[in-house]
Amino acid sequence: MSEPMTAAERVAIARHHQRPNAQEIFDFLFTDLFIQRGDRLAGEDESILGGIARFHGRPVTVIATRKGRTLDENIKYNFGMPSPEGYRKALRLMHQAQKFRRPIFTFIDTPGAYPGMEAEERGQGEAIARNLMEMSRLTVPIFVTVTGEGNSGGALALGVGDRVLMLENAVYSILSPEGFATILWKDSSRHGQACELMRLTAPDLKRLGIIDEIIPEPAGGAHLAPDIALRALDEALVRNLKAVSRQSGEALAAGRYRKFRQMGTPPKEDQ
Amino acid sequence: MTSIFAQRRQKLLAMKAFRDGQTHAPTAGTVCPGCGQTVGAGTLAQTQYVCPQCGYHMPLGSYYRLSTILDAGSFRELNSRLTSTDPLHFPDYAAKLEATRRKTGLNEAVVTALGSVDGQKCVIGVLDGRFFLGSMSAAVGEKITRAIEFAAKSKLPLILFSASGGARMQEGILSLMQMAKTSAALARFDEKGGFFLSILTNPTTGGVTASFASLGDVILAEPGALIGFAGPRVIEQTIGQTLPEGFQRAEFQLEHGFVDAVVPRSELRSTISRLLALHGKGGRNE
Numbered sequence: 001m002s003e004p005m006t007a008a009e010r011v012a013i014a015r016h017h018q019r020p021n022a023q024e025i026f027d028f029l030f031t032d033l034f035i036q037r038g039d040r041l042a043g044e045d046e047s048i049l050g051g052i053a054r055f056h057g058r059p060v061t062v063i064a065t066r067k068g069r070t071l072d073e074n075i076k077y078n079f080g081m082p083s084p085e086g087y088r089k090a091l092r093l094m095h096q097a098q099k100f101r102r103p104i105f106t107f108i109d110t111p112g113a114y115p116g117m118e119a120e121e122r123g124q125g126e127a128i129a130r131n132l133m134e135m136s137r138l139t140v141p142i143f144v145t146v147t148g149e150g151n152s153g154g155a156l157a158l159g160v161g162d163r164v165l166m167l168e169n170a171v172y173s174i175l176s177p178e179g180f181a182t183i184l185w186k187d188s189s190r191h192g193q194a195c196e197l198m199r200l201t202a203p204d205l206k207r208l209g210i211i212d213e214i215i216p217e218p219a220g221g222a223h224l225a226p227d228i229a230l231r232a233l234d235e236a237l238v239r240n241l242k243a244v245s246r247q248s249g250e251a252l253a254a255g256r257y258r259k260f261r262q263m264g265t266p267p268k269e270d271q
Numbered sequence: 272m273t274s275i276f277a278q279r280r281q282k283l284l285a286m287k288a289f290r291d292g293q294t295h296a297p298t299a300g301t302v303c304p305g306c307g308q309t310v311g312a313g314t315l316a317q318t319q320y321v322c323p324q325c326g327y328h329m330p331l332g333s334y335y336r337l338s339t340i341l342d343a344g345s346f347r348e349l350n351s352r353l354t355s356t357d358p359l360h361f362p363d364y365a366a367k368l369e370a371t372r373r374k375t376g377l378n379e380a381v382v383t384a385l386g387s388v389d390g391q392k393c394v395i396g397v398l399d400g401r402f403f404l405g406s407m408s409a410a411v412g413e414k415i416t417r418a419i420e421f422a423a424k425s426k427l428p429l430i431l432f433s434a435s436g437g438a439r440m441q442e443g444i445l446s447l448m449q450m451a452k453t454s455a456a457l458a459r460f461d462e463k464g465g466f467f468l469s470i471l472t473n474p475t476t477g478g479v480t481a482s483f484a485s486l487g488d489v490i491l492a493e494p495g496a497l498i499g500f501a502g503p504r505v506i507e508q509t510i511g512q513t514l515p516e517g518f519q520r521a522e523f524q525l526e527h528g529f530v531d532a533v534v535p536r537s538e539l540r541s542t543i544s545r546l547l548a549l550h551g552k553g554g555r556n557e
Contacts, residue, residue, distance in 0.1 A: 113481075113500065113501075114509075115500075115501030115505045115506050115509045116501075116506065116509060116510055117506060117510060117514070117518070119500075119501070120499050120500060120501060120506065120518075120519060121527055122527070123485075123527070123528075123529050124481070124499075124500040124501065125480030125481040125484075125485050125498075125499065125500035126480075126481075126485040126529055128450075128481035128482075128500070129450075129454055129480070129481050129482050129483070129484075129485040129486050130485070130486070132450055132451050132454035132455070132481075132482060133454040133455070133457055133458045133461075133486055134458070136451065136454060136455030136458045137455075137458045137459075137462070152438075152447070152478075153447070153450055153477075153478055153481040153482075153500070156447055156448075156450060156451060157481075159451070160451050160455070172444060173443060173444055173447075174438050174440065174443050174444055174446055174447045175438070175440070179505075180440060183440055184440050184441075197359075197361060197362070197443075198443050198444075199359055199443050199444060200443070200444065205444060208444065208445065210444050210445075210448065256455075257455050257459065260448065260451045260452050260455050261416065261452055261455065261456070263409075263445065263448040263449075263451075263452060264358065264409030264410075264412060264413065264442070264445035264446070264448055264449060264452070265409070265413055266353065266354075266355070266356045266358070266409060266410050266413060
């Protein structure tokens with residue numbers, strides 16, 4: 001583990017342009033990857049990458065929000081900001097995973113759902129809501145890893161899992177710190193202050209019971225030695241997959257419900 | 272037979288509704304945000320706060336809304352004392368909560384209740400825009416989840432009126448997780464055959480749109496209500512242009528297939544009653 005850092009420093013690392021992205025994570029963790037495209041309703045959204053692959057030999061479904069390495073790639077992938085088609089493709093893949101009893105691995109690194117006109121016209125809110133509802137009742141194991149920045153409902157739409165892991169310098173929050181500062185103080189330049197107040201770092205989220213496990217990164221961040229962080233992630237995913245492998249589908253869904261059900265339950269109760 | 276308890280419940284709701292009415296429209300009359308004309312408070316009380324000139328639907332407080340929907344004497348509030356505990360110890364939040372509680376007489380941004388519409392029992396929740404813009408605190412998510420679970424357990428239909436700016440910023444990630452929590456509770460309610468009627472009022476945005484509000488078996492909207500995930504200002508900043516007239520309004524959502532009907536306030540109660548009747552008791556009798 002590296003030395004303690006401020007939340008703002010972690011946000012910078014989480015957004016680093018060399019941070020391992022969806023393609024690199026898939027290439028490292030999985031073999032025999034077959035990419036699936038389209039939501040079968042309206043279109044294909046390249047800001048979500050998904051398909052079938054093997055994890056240590058076993059067929060699994062993999063889904064990730066995707067950022068690019070170059071500007072061209074980022075324009076193609078909309079800087080990792082999905083549209084409804086992306087979320088609906090993800091749901092299609094998850095339903096297939098259920099049909100073929102494949103465990104699901106999702107990876108989150110997104111500034112948030114795309115706030116554009118077309119996304120609204122095609123029901124961005126509905127697409128996210130539907131994923132939350134359906135993910136909560138799937139009867140195959142779901143492993144979520146927040147790898148970079150996970151902002152807003154656009155991140156959570158891939159985040160309802162049995163185990164939620166987080167890379168040490170990843171951040172996960174209700175909104176980008178800039179958006180947060182704009183809403184609360186009408187001043188996006190106070191994002192540094194927002195970072196410190198939002199409890200968006202992995203250690204904070206572990207304490208709050210939002211995530212289950214922190215994956216250590218090399219000093220300075222995963223971009224400096226991606227293999228070290230990804231090897232630790234691989235080890236953690238193997239261990240977590242093994243831990244749930246004996247549970248029935250119903251027990252998994254029930255456990256997942258309990259997990260999210262207790263989040264934010266106030267200690268002071270009236271009945 | 273009207274029991275003495277039912278009478279007292281009715282008095283309590285009437286009192287709270289009256290207080291709500293007073294916060295909407297001062298006695299001196301109010302300026303309609305739709306047409307800019309001054310409308311008398313007496314007139315507004317008669318039209319359920321719909322402008323008689325232009326039909327603009329003004330926001331309603333939770334108790335007032337409940338008084339327009341539920342049968343007299345049927346209102347029984349659920350989890351009324353549940354309120355935000357400032358879980359992240361966010362600066363100034365506790366004081367602001369206290370001030371808002373005092374000003375509105377509400378404990379949180381949602382009121383949930385058991386009641387009936389034309390004798391048909393149901394569980395009903397109403398978000399209130401006067402309390403932190405109806406935003407989803409952990410306590411709001413908890414109250415809604417308990418209402419859903421209560422409806423599932425007692426095999427009753429569920430009605431939720433949304434009016435929300437989205438997440439409660441001061442509760443950060445805990446607010447975000449309420450989206451998953453409420454949606455997961457609805458999945459279970461759905462599996463039990465429960466009927467969920469979602470009613471979208473001005474404004475329904477952010478995390479509320481991206482969770483329970485969009486998951487109704489039937490979704491209704493009030494005329495002119497702003498309904499969307501991203502707020503109009505955020506979209507305008509992102510795309511660098513102004514949005515067309517009517518973008519994200521109830522009628523726009525109807526056209527794009529995201530609501531079943533746009534129903535004026537004067538017809539809402541009868542529409543709800545009809546839908547409840549069409550779904551029977553709500554919840555499969557297993």
